[in-house]
Amino acid sequence: MENKTAESSFFNILNHKIEARKAENSFRILTTESNKIDFYSNDYLGLSRNQVLQKNIDSKYKEITEINKLGATGSRLISGNSIYFEKVESYLAQVFESESALIFNSGYVANLALLSSFPQKGDTILYDELCHASLKDGMRLSFADRYSFKHNDLLSLEILIKKAKGQVFIITESVFSMDGDAAPLAHLADLAQKYEAQLFVDEAHSTGIYGKNGSGLVSNLGLSSKIPIRVHTFGKGMGSHGACITGPKIVKDYLINFARSFIYTTAMTLHNLVSIHESFKYLELNSDLAKKLHFNIQYFKEKLKNNTQILPSDSAIQIVMGDCIEQIKSLANKIHLENMMVKPILSPTVKLGSERLRICLHSFNTTNEIDSLIDCLKQ
Ligand SMILES: Cc1ncc(COP(=O)(O)O)c(C=O)c1O
Structure with missing residues (x-):
């Protein structure tokens, strides 16, 4: 009997923490791989699929x-x-x-x-x-x-x-x-x-x-x-x-x-x-792979150079800041509907209030794909 009470209080604590996450709109779930255009993985040079x-x-x-x-x-x-x-x-x-x-x-x-x-x-x-x-x-x-x-x-x-x-x-x-x-x-x-x-x-x-x-x-x-x-x-x-x-x-x-x-x-x-x-x-x-990636980074940056919501970065990781979690999530959903995959980054991975969209550029992304992503970001 005593054990049962201890166990239920243990699950209550878990539940309480999970509910708090949900209330903050930052509850995480695992998703399986997507066949949308990849703007979210760390496979910057496409080597995992080469x-x-x-x-x-x-x-x-x-x-x-x-x-x-x-x-x-x-x-x-x-x-x-x-x-x-x-x-x-x-x-x-x-x-x-x-x-x-x-x-x-x-x-x-x-x-x-x-x-x-x-x-x-x-x-x-x-x-x-x-x-x-x-x-x-x-x-x-x-x-x-x-x-x-x-x-x-x-x-x-x-x-x-x-x-x-x-x-x-x-x-x-x-x-x-x-x-x-x-x-x-x-x-x-x-x-x-x-x-x-x-x-x-x-x-x-x-x-x-x-x-x-x-x-x-x-x-x-x-x-x-x-x-x-x-x-x-x-x-x-x-x-x-x-x-x-x-x-x-x-x-x-x-x-x-x-x-x-x-x-x-x-x-x-x-x-x-x-x-x-x-x-x-x-x-x-195959040093051309890194060159192609750096070309894509410059292409993306040049097209969004006056956009103040993009953090300064010369790397494959480009960050779009939003006003709130809801805005970041709805931007991500809009991009998903256009057949592209991006992921919002939520607290506690980043500070509460600094949630963002993390865009990963790759050597294999075409300029057309990057243009489509930029169109979504500009809207
Ligand atoms: C800066 C940094 N260091 C270390 C790691 C951990 O590397 P790994 O994924 O190989 O465990 C990561 C991965 O998320 C990272 O971003």
């Missing part, structure tokens, strides 16, 4: 399954490592102009590793207020103090650095996932150098898109040696899944020993590894 790449992955996979296991069978430190794993990591280190790279099962998990393992009790983490949830969750697992600085605001950051204790860590994204703008990376690197802080950059939305062979924005700006510790993810521009942390060999050794989200999990499957490897090899030979 037939040639799929064939390359299939044939490489067939070739190497004979000598490798399909599933990793354990964590990297027990039975999950392989020569092929290490080969892919060396290859990635080369792509990212780094001494080493360590693969993680996802960007989320890589960010948990980064921020839970390096900052220690007595240290200070200073992070851009718009940093991704995975970075924030990583910090929550650390015993260091943490404070946010105003978005891309060097002055706000410097004030905090001056007050910070212990080793200082500065955390940012090269391209912000829900705003699409870029961090002032060169200035941040200078500031980090001035105060002997460590600057970590999450390159989730720039990997594949910028730099030679998709090496990211840091590399594109010639800052790889000034910002060696970075997270590159493979589930967005690379059309696959997983992530790696780059850095000097000592960083890799440290993570293998202290990053719990690396140590206590089964390693990634062989198919996933092959997909990552082949995606980068494909980009090496």
Whole structure:
């Protein structure tokens, strides 16, 4: 009897929270894939649907399954490592102009590793207020103090650095996932150098898109040696899944020993590894994909250059702000009726009151498709 009461109060709490979400008009449900024109996925270069790449992955996979296991069978430190794993990591280190790279099962998990393992009790983490949830969750697992600085605001950051204790860590994204703008990376690197802080950059939305062979924005700006510790993810521009942390060999050794989200999990499957490897090899030979994407970005921006509801962004992520959730949702519905797919971004992913429409541009979007989207936005 007692148990029954406890159980019903548990479900009551769930129900109460769900009803509150519904009342805010921000209740989420899962939807299955859409066959509408894609202005919503992170598949910026169309690699997840690229037939040639799929064939390359299939044939490489067939070739190497004979000598490798399909599933990793354990964590990297027990039975999950392989020569092929290490080969892919060396290859990635080369792509990212780094001494080493360590693969993680996802960007989320890589960010948990980064921020839970390096900052220690007595240290200070200073992070851009718009940093991704995975970075924030990583910090929550650390015993260091943490404070946010105003978005891309060097002055706000410097004030905090001056007050910070212990080793200082500065955390940012090269391209912000829900705003699409870029961090002032060169200035941040200078500031980090001035105060002997460590600057970590999450390159989730720039990997594949910028730099030679998709090496990211840091590399594109010639800052790889000034910002060696970075997270590159493979589930967005690379059309696959997983992530790696780059850095000097000592960083890799440290993570293998202290990053719990690396140590206590089964390693990634062989198919996933092959997909990552082949995606980068494909980009090496097909730099036109990123060029086409950048052309589409410029095309979209030029056509909407006087529209004050579009946030400034040079990336594939373009943001339309609205007055309220209802307006954003009704704009999204209007676009859906024109056979195009976009997604509203609601609180708590973004701050309450700053709900928005997130448009993702791709290399495969035609100018006609972009024109149709712009017509909807202009109406
Ligand atoms: C900035 C940023 N970092 C990390 C992640 C997590 O990457 P993954 O999807 O590979 O877990 C995301 C994905 O949403 C992201 O936008």
